[in-house]
Amino acid sequence: MARRLKFNIFRYNPQDPDSSPHTDTFFLEETESMSLFIALNQIREEQDSSLQFDFCCRAGICGACAIMINGKPGLACHTLTDELPEEITLMPLPIFKLIGDLSVDTGTWFRAMYEKVESWVHTDETFDPNTDEGRMDNALAEEIYELERCIECGCCVAACGTANMREDFVGAVAMNRIARFMMDPRDERTDKEYFEIIGTDEGIFGCMGLLGCEDVCPKHLPLQDQLGILRRKMGWSAVKQLFRFKS
């Protein structure tokens, strides 16, 4: 027999003076292959058309729909209700500014991150449309792609102990981005320049190594490895700089 699902959903519309933060409860008959994408849209269309949440590609590719699902960050679109108990509690991601109900402002947070880590290829060369592209080893291209697969959903930030305590922590997503550019020979930045960006408590040295980030990453990025590599590299950079300073 189909289950009757109970949804406890965080509600608050900061734009509505009559709204205050609370939880609303909704019930749905579970259907075959029901995802939270289907369930939330059904609730909005049939029970409460003011309910705010974000979906975009609904295929696990765009990262729009991360929410707290029974206390754990995840993509709502690819979470099937049959993986969950009958009672499902949905909250917005912490850390990001609330827009309303389950919807948070990831855009502003990530833009600030790109600007901080200067998330682009730094080069003194100029593009010449009339010559062949520079060569790259395919295996290296695939390694870069592995880290480039991050969809900036915000799950790793929401699950991060440090990020939950200090607002200025850049999070695993930024560290992964730095690791991606360090690996890319087209980016001419030196270790010292990378160190200036993340060789601080806001960056790699703020990481407590709890690795909630890797546990919740919906793309299964090797965040733990990247954090380890960065910590070693940045540690060496720190030692070198200290040595240079003293000599």
Added chain:
Amino acid sequence: METIFTDVLCIGAGLAGERVAIEAASAGFDAICLSIVPARRSHSSAAQGGMQAALGHCAMGDGDCPDVHFVDTVKGSDWGADQEVVRLFVDRAPEAVREMAFWGIPWNRVVPGKSTYFKGGKEFEKVEASEKEGFITARDFGGTAKWRTCYTSDGTGHTLLYTMDNKVVQLGVTVHDRVEAIALIHDGEICTGAVARCLKTGDLRVYLAKATVIATGGYGRIYRETTNAVINDGGGAIIALDTGVVPLGNPEAQQFHPTGIVPTNILVTEGCRGDGGTLLDVNEERFMHEYEPEKAELASRDVVSRWMTHHIRQGLGVKSPYGDYLWLDIRHLGEHHIKTKLREVEEICNNFLGIDPITQLIPVRPAQHYTMAGVRTNKDGAAYGLTGLFSAGEAACWDMHGLNRLGGNSLAETVVAGKIVGEKIVEFLQGYEVQYNTGVIRSAVTKQEERIKRLISGENGDENVYDIRNHMQDELMERVGIFRNGTDLQKAVDNLQEIYARAQKVGLRSNGAGANPELGLALKIQGMVKLALCTAYGALQRTESRGCHAREDYEARNDRDWWNRTLATWKEGDDLPTLNYEPATETVELPPGERGYGVCKIITCDGEVIGEDKS
């Protein structure tokens, strides 16, 4: 009212919109992109398989050049394309791919030596040249004579969009995300910006710009079964159509992709078949090679989708509670290939179907995928009807796709058109000054404020917006799909006119406060039904079969009477679009002929009937 001035306003921050903005910013102009989602969530990110450009580095692309790409694209369009635009596009595509490489795309590269590949389920050998080692490689895609589709695994749109947005940040281009343009500001001759609704607060805002660019992608969400993201609901096309003077080109041209998964319609890339995957029926037997001996699974999308539908109608589909479907088989490609070249496909299968594509078959059937229709522009990307209005990417009908787009040509269009249209906007802006008419602006804003007020108060009626959307989607799905006929199309038009009348009586159930989602849809629903009517009515009038537009009652492609492009405008107060026609192309580099795949019954320009129906 908050009013923001800029030189270039890009409505949409996907690949096309951002590429235009980059070009403008690089030339020293202010550019602002509006996006209804954070830029990197734009639907460009969901494009998987790749981007066509005739680099000719890989062994199976040897001898490729823009001329071959040109022929493939025009044939793919079933001669519906503007050939001057196709030429512009194919000539600039290689440069665009290289530029994206320079900006950071980790394109897959040529690995020298022997390797194997699959075609039609059989294994073949190829040898990559050592002197090409490390150059950008390519994979096979439908309707192409060469392997030409450059890729990063099956996340090509994702890497392109992330790299493009990195460039946007580097140049300091402003992106206002969660902002939706809901009306263009214009006086019937000149466009000077847009009225927009902030999707964080619900507040209205005015953007004034010398050049306004519609780059909002396609609008597959007017169909119930579509691979498109939920944001692809026609925002840009609607505000263009609402002007009454800007036409949509070929509104009947809607592409169905052969491989949406069942039942969620999530796309699995054409790269699956490009890399050697096959389509199987209920008996787990291949069938495409029987219909298309030459191209088999890699005929163009319109052709493959039709044969799949035909095969299902023969009773050879797999039965399910969600309707009949077919199988996509990529098992023989092997674990290594799938885990490196088809990673998103593997994840989609795992997460949404609970299956492992390395050992199991993938249930697929055609789903709406691409809007060849769009804001009609000239070759510079300037929209017909209003000075200062431009369009690029899927939102535009530029028109390089005609009645059917080739796989890999949409990502390519976004960056190539973005670049070309951006250059032309920079030229346009040199010395261009505009006067902002406060009366025009005030009346545009007031009109939107009034609409919102009436929707919230329920003055127009109490029709449920979701109910109307669902009816519209069903109507298109059932009667304006892959196969079309006069009787069904007429019925669709009649029913959609009724739905349009109801759409004008929508009232909100909720209070509409802040970034209220019901209000967002309610503001758009009339426009969506208008788009649906343009699609159905354009299809009803086009009494021939060309590309994706397959009429069961007019099976021949009719070059004598229909080698043209539909132009649909919508006059205020009407409940049907006004249709006009223009020649498909002024420049003819490749005269109409046979495509080499698909049913080839043609009424030539001289009225001669050639070819036979193969079914």
